[in-house]
Amino acid sequence: MNLRSSSMIAAACLALVAASACADGAPTPRTAKGAASSGYVLPMTAAARKPNDSGVSIQYRVEGAATVGRAISVVLQFDGVSDPAGATARLTTDAGLTLTTSSNLTLPAGKSTTATATVTSDREGLAYLNVFVTQNGAMSIVAIPIQTGASAPAMKAAGELKSSAEGEKIISLPAKEPK
Numbered sequence: 453m454n455l456r457s458s459s460m461i462a463a464a465c466l467a468l469v470a471a472s473a474c475a476d477g478a479p480t481p482r483t484a485k486g487a488a489s490s491g492y493v494l495p496m497t498a499a500a501r502k503p504n505d506s507g508v509s510i511q512y513r514v515e516g517a518a519t520v521g522r523a524i525s526v527v528l529q530f531d532g533v534s535d536p537a538g539a540t541a542r543l544t545t546d547a548g549l550t551l552t553t554s555s556n557l558t559l560p561a562g563k564s565t566t567a568t569a570t571v572t573s574d575r576e577g578l579a580y581l582n583v584f585v586t587q588n589g590a591m592s593i594v595a596i597p598i599q600t601g602a603s604a605p606a607m608k609a610a611g612e613l614k615s616s617a618e619g620e621k622i623i624s625l626p627a628k629e630p631k
Contacts, residue, residue: 496529499583505592508532508539508559508585518600523552523572526581526596530557530565537561539587543569546579549598559585576601 496511511529518524533539541557552570559565571581580595611625 496527499592499594499596501592504590506539506585506587506590507534508587508592510583510585510592510594512583512594512596514596514598518571518573518598520573520576520600523570524598526569526571526598528567528569528583530559530567530585533559533561533563533565533587535561535588539585541567542584542586544582544584545571546582548575548577548579548600549573549581551581559587571598573598573600 494513494515496513499510499512501509509531511531513527515525515527528541530539530541538561539559541559543551543553543555543557545551550572552572553568557565557567569581573579577600579598579600581598583592583594583596585592585594611623614622614624616622
């Protein structure tokens with residue numbers, strides 16, 4: 453047996469092992485440590501950042517669908533606290549949502565912090581859980597959407613769609629007279 457045939461046999465064995473591991477064609481979802489092996493953990497959503505923000509990155513996950521009168525959890529993860537004094541986070545809600553957990557968090561320097569906020573909606577529609585993070589005098593603001601009920605928000609009709617002589621689309625709106 454030469455070197456070439458040995459490496460071909462090894463490659464064939466590896467291909468068989470890989471094929472048998474994925475026999476059903478569906479990847480096994482990864483779960484967090486301590487979570488039930490049958491439960492799938494949703495990924496976190498990274499909040500958008502601006503160049504002049506606090507420097508703290510924020511990720512969040514809304515667990516479950518919001519229904520009127522039933523509390524849901526919003527998992528928040530904060531990273532990138534570099535100020536030795538740490539950072540602070542303040543949580544507020546729009547009208548229609550009630551925050552039932554602490555509204556103030558202390559974020560230690562150099563550590564990832566995970567917190568769970570619990571909110572309850574008192575009506576259907578879209579409302580926001582607002583997160584204000586302050587570090588070194590700079591602030592980041594993230595608005596986390598909480599959709600209660602099945603209906604998605606729709607924009608009101610805003611004028612009439614017309615085309616210009618060049619073919620550009622224009623929305624014609626009536627002028628409002630100042631009072």
